[in-house]
Structures are given as C-alpha cells and as structure tokens.
Amino acid sequence: MADATLGAPRRRIAWSSLGLGAAGFVLFIAVWSLLVHFNVWRFSKLPDLLSVVREWTSRTPVYGVSLFTPAYYEDIWASTVRVFAAFALATALGVPLGILLGWNRIARDVLFPLLELIRPIPPLAWVPLAILMLSGQQSAMIFLTFIAAFFATVLNTMLGVTSIDESYLRAAYCLGSRRWDVVWNVVLPGALPYIFTGLQIAMGVAWFSLVAGEMIAGEVGLGYLILNSYVELQTVTIVIGMITLGVIGFLSSALVRLIGHRLMVWQAR
Amino acid sequence: MASALIPPPGATAAGAISLRGVRKVYDSHGPAIVAVDDWTLEIASGEFVVVVGPSGCGKTTLLNGIAGFDPITGGEIVLDGKTIASASRSARPGADRIVVFQNGSLFPWKTVVDNVAYGPIVQRRMSRGQALREARSALARVGLGDVAEAYPRTLSSGVQRRVEMVRALINDPKVLLLDEPFRALDAIARSVMHEELLRLYDATRKTVFFITHDLDEAIFLADRVVVSTSRPARVKHVLRVDLPRPRTYLMMASREFLALKREVADAVHEEAENAFRLGEPELA
Numbered sequence: 001m002a003d004a005t006l007g008a009p010r011r012r013i014a015w016s017s018l019g020l021g022a023a024g025f026v027l028f029i030a031v032w033s034l035l036v037h038f039n040v041w042r043f044s045k046l047p048d049l050l051s052v053v054r055e056w057t058s059r060t061p062v063y064g065v066s067l068f069t070p071a072y073y074e075d076i077w078a079s080t081v082r083v084f085a086a087f088a089l090a091t092a093l094g095v096p097l098g099i100l101l102g103w104n105r106i107a108r109d110v111l112f113p114l115l116e117l118i119r120p121i122p123p124l125a126w127v128p129l130a131i132l133m134l135s136g137q138q139s140a141m142i143f144l145t146f147i148a149a150f151f152a153t154v155l156n157t158m159l160g161v162t163s164i165d166e167s168y169l170r171a172a173y174c175l176g177s178r179r180w181d182v183v184w185n186v187v188l189p190g191a192l193p194y195i196f197t198g199l200q201i202a203m204g205v206a207w208f209s210l211v212a213g214e215m216i217a218g219e220v221g222l223g224y225l226i227l228n229s230y231v232e233l234q235t236v237t238i239v240i241g242m243i244t245l246g247v248i249g250f251l252s253s254a255l256v257r258l259i260g261h262r263l264m265v266w267q268a269r
Numbered sequence: 270m271a272s273a274l275i276p277p278p279g280a281t282a283a284g285a286i287s288l289r290g291v292r293k294v295y296d297s298h299g300p301a302i303v304a305v306d307d308w309t310l311e312i313a314s315g316e317f318v319v320v321v322g323p324s325g326c327g328k329t330t331l332l333n334g335i336a337g338f339d340p341i342t343g344g345e346i347v348l349d350g351k352t353i354a355s356a357s358r359s360a361r362p363g364a365d366r367i368v369v370f371q372n373g374s375l376f377p378w379k380t381v382v383d384n385v386a387y388g389p390i391v392q393r394r395m396s397r398g399q400a401l402r403e404a405r406s407a408l409a410r411v412g413l414g415d416v417a418e419a420y421p422r423t424l425s426s427g428v429q430r431r432v433e434m435v436r437a438l439i440n441d442p443k444v445l446l447l448d449e450p451f452r453a454l455d456a457i458a459r460s461v462m463h464e465e466l467l468r469l470y471d472a473t474r475k476t477v478f479f480i481t482h483d484l485d486e487a488i489f490l491a492d493r494v495v496v497s498t499s500r501p502a503r504v505k506h507v508l509r510v511d512l513p514r515p516r517t518y519l520m521m522a523s524r525e526f527l528a529l530k531r532e533v534a535d536a537v538h539e540e541a542e543n544a545f546r547l548g549e550p551e552l553a
Binding site for chain 2: 165167168170171172173174175176177178181185186189190192264265266267
C-alpha cells in the first residue's frame with residue numbers, strides 16, 4: 001500500500017515524458033509528410049514515410065533492401081563489427097594513455113601538444129594515408145572509425161584523472177598505498193565518470209566516422225548502402241539506411257551508458 | 270645513542286612529535302611568502318594538541334608538513350626520535366600519521382567497509398578477507414555496523430566523518446592529524462562528533478594534532494591549545510587545559526572553561542586583527 005503511493009508519482013513522471021517524446025516523433029513525421037505532400041521547396045524529391053515503411057517491411061522490396069532481405073542484415077552486421085572493433089581499440093588504448101597523461105607530468109608535457117595537433121585533423125583527411133598504409137579496406141575503415149573515438153577517450157580520461165580531488169590521493173598515500181594501489185583504487189574509479197562520458201562521445205563519433213569511411217572505401221555496410229542508393233537514386237533505401245543508423249547508434253550509446261551505470265552504482269544518491 | 274641497552278626517554282611510547290623551528294616558504298609563484306616561521310613545539314606521546322589561529326595563517330601548511338604532503342623549507346619534524354622532515358629531507362606520507370580531512374576523503378566509489386579495510390589491504394598487513402572482517406567488527410564496535418555496505422554519499426556528513434576516523438584508527442597509527450574535520454557539520458552534529466572523537470581518543474590514546482578556528486572546540490578537546498600567529502605562523506601562546514577526562518558537553522558551561530576561553534580568545538583576537546590589518550590573501 002505504502003509502496004504503491006510512493007511509486008505512483010515517479011511512474012507518472014516517466015509516462016508523461018515518454019508521452020512527450022512520442023509527441024516529438026509524431027510532430028516530426030507530420031512536418032515531414034506535409035513538406036513532401038505539398039512539395040515545399042524541393043521536398044518532393046524525398047519519399048514520404050508511408051513508402052519508406054512499405055518498402056522497409058516488404059517481402060519483395062522494389063530496391064532490394066528491407067527487413068526481409070539478408071543484404072540488409074549483412075550491411076548492419078558489417079558496420080556494427082567495424083564500429084565495435086574500433087571502439088574496443090579506442091578504449092583499450094585510449095583509457096591507459098589518458099591515465100598516463102593525467103597522472104604523469106612528463107608524459108603529459110611530451111605527448112599532449114602532439115595530441116592536440118593531431119586531434120583536429122578530421123577523419124576524412126586520414127583516408128588516403130589509411131588506404132596507403134594499411135593493408136585491406138577493412139583495417140583502413142576500422143582505423144578511420146577508431147581515430148576520432150580514440151581522441152575523445154584519451155582526452156576525457158585525462159580530464160577525469162586531473163579532476164580527481166587531491167584529498168583522495170593524499171588519503172590513499174596516508175593509508176599506505178603504493179603508486180599502483182593509487183592508480184587502481186583511486187585514479188581509475190575516480191576518473192570513471194569522465195571516462196564514460198568520453199566513451200559515449202567515442203561511440204557517437206565512431207558511427208559517423210565509419211559512415212564517412214564506408215562511403216569512400218566500402219563494399220558493404222550501412223554507409224556504403226546509403227552512398228550506393230544515392231548513386232542509383234533509390235531515395236527510399238537512403239532513408240531506410242539513415243533511420244537504421246540512427247536506431248543502431250542510439251542503441252550502442254545506450255549500451256555504453258548502461259555499462260557505465262552498472263560500474264558506478266556509487267554515484268546514485 | 271651509544272648504549273642500546275638504555276632506551277632513550279619516550280622510546281617505548283609511540284607518537285611523540287618534535288616540531289623544531291619549522292619554516293615554510295612558498296616562492297613558486299611570484300614573491301616569496303613565508304607561511305610558517307620558526308614554529309616550535311614538543312608534543313608528548315598520546316597528547317591531544319589543538320592549534321588555533323586565524324584562517325589562512327599556515328596551520329594547514331604545518332599539518333601537511335607533518336603528514337608528508339608538502340616539503341618544509343627549514344627546521345625539522347621529528348617523530349619518536351626519527352627525523353621525518355627537514356629542509357634536506359622530504360617527508361613521505363605513511364600509515365603512522367593519518368590525516369582526516371576538512372571535506373572528508375572517504376572514497377565515494379568504495380562501500381564503507383571497503384574504505385575501512387583499504388589501509389590494511391594496501392599495506393599487505395592482512396588478507397583481503399581478514400581485513401574486511403576486521404573492518405566490520407571495528408565498525409560494529411562504534412555502532413556503525415548497519416552502514417557497512419552503504420556508499421559514503423548516501424550517509425550524512427557526521428556519519429562519514431565517524432567512518433573516516435574508524436578508517437584511520439584501524440591502521441593503529443602513531444598520530445592522528447585532523448584538519449578542521451567537523452567544519453562542514455552543523456553545531457549539533459559537531460558537538461556529538463566531539464564526544465565521539467573523545468571516546469575514541471580515551472580508548473586509544475593516540476597523539477592527536479588537531480586544527481581548528483573554533484575556540485570552544487579547541488578547549489573542549491585539547492590537553493593543550495596552541496595559538497598560532499597570523500602570517501608567518503609562529504607559536505604565540507600555549508595554554509594547558511586541565512579539565513578532567515572523560516569530558517562532557519556540560520563542562521563547556523563551567524567557570525573554568527569560560528576562563529580558558531577568555532584567555533584563548535584574547536590571543537586569537539589580537540592575531541585576527543593583525544591578519545585583518547595586513548589584509549593578505551588566505552593561504553591553504
């Protein structure tokens with residue numbers, strides 16, 4: 001009884017924000033449909049939602065890609081594998097490097113200016129070098145996906161380490177810690193909120209660097225699908241590819257967020 | 270020194286601190302600032318010493334010197350006959366001198382029991398399981414058994430400070446260094462904490478070096494109250510507090526207490542006025 005009265009207001013808040021979120025979608029779809037229907041500016045070049053949904057759910061799609069064709073899942077799978085490989089690499093290299101930079105003054109003085117100089121180079125500018133230097137398109141695309149994610153991870157991890165309250169470090173030394181104890185018990189968990197902010201950003205930039213890479217070098221994948229559909233003027237398939245990217249990008253960020261929450265239960269008050 | 274058979278005085282009782290002409294100069298940014306100068310005091314093993322003085326007068330600088338967080342520029346700090354810090358020797362922090370900080374420093378990412386067990390584990394004094402058992406029983410002894418599995422941020426500041434004291438004491442340090450540990454608490458929580466701290470003190474008789482600018486707190490807790498001058502910090506006045514132990518809050522209304530307070534207040538007020546006149550920025 002008491003539980004029900006306590007639980008009720010919270011649930012109502014969740015439902016109402018869910019409702020507002022749905023309203024946002026409805027509004028977007030309505031504006032889209034109206035723009036296409038009344039041919040505002042050049043919107044008649046776009047497909048309307050109905051034809052997108054019809055194609056997407058068709059067992060015999062006009063342009064060959066729908067929920068029922070293996071090709072669709074091959075593209076999703078190829079892109080997802082590349083993103084997760086690049087993301088795993090960015091985490092495995094970026095977090096330790098970020099900790100080193102935040103923790104060690106000499107390492108920071110040596111490497112930080114270099115990183116700051118390389119970081120603004122957009123992933124697309126790396127394309128020629130990636131193709132020249134790496135054997136095979138797959139590794140070139142993973143590298144392009146990796147590079148921006150890596151910088152986001154390194155910088156946020158470094159920021160997380162430098163923002164740790166000095167008194168935690170002092171307390172740890174007082175209690176008899178050696179350097180490694182401090183790294184493991186204070187620096188890493190203390191920087192974790194920033195690290196996960198970095199990883200969420202990394203996941204986001206991984207997806208859009210990937211699509212850029214696939215448009216240039218790919219033979220399969222969602223970016224390739226979109227570019228190829230553009231070449232063949234299949235706008236319906238372009239929109240299917242875009243929506244799919246949005247959904248998968250959202251789900252993979254949600255996954256990172258979920259893991260972060262699991263690892264940081266101590267943050268909840 | 271020659272005869273190992275005759276122990277030097279005070280050798281058996283641990284935690285005696287000599288501060289001999291301690292000096293600290295900050296000169297990394299701009300003109301040199303003398304924060305502490307010729308600060309001298311002998312602290313007996315098991316003594317409760319409280320240092321009071323205007324904010325930013327260099328009290329924390331002194332404490333950081335003893336703790337080994339910050340090197341001193343001159344003089345020396347001796348713990349049980351061993352020089353731990355001097356101009357030529359930087360002290361290192363160690364589990365024989367544990368600090369309880371102003372804003373609390375329990376690791377928020379560890380549960381209460383993991384915080385308390387941390388020292389014994391990293392010092393490799395106990396196995397993890399044993400350390401956790403010890404931590405649980407230490408918490409239970411002071412009535413904190415119920416919060417053992419909680420994360421610090423879910424607890425009140427008062428409870429957090431009590432946990433922090435248990436985390437310090439489980440390592441059996443020689444000296445406890447407390448830097449305005451109850452500053453963030455309200456007056457009522459603070460007076461409860463004072464009695465709790467004194468209970469722990471009476472039970473363990475560790476040497477305590479306590480910093481505050483709350484005069485009631487200073488007199489209520491201390492064996493000796495040391496008034497420090499405004500910058501540079503020097504010992505201005507030392508006052509012995511002979512109120513019997515165990516102390517109770519009712520003593521704070523006693524005639525003796527008020528007379529002591531008058532004496533400390535006079536000394537502190539003079540220094541506060543000096544600091545005010547000089548108008549120098551505060552120092553950590």
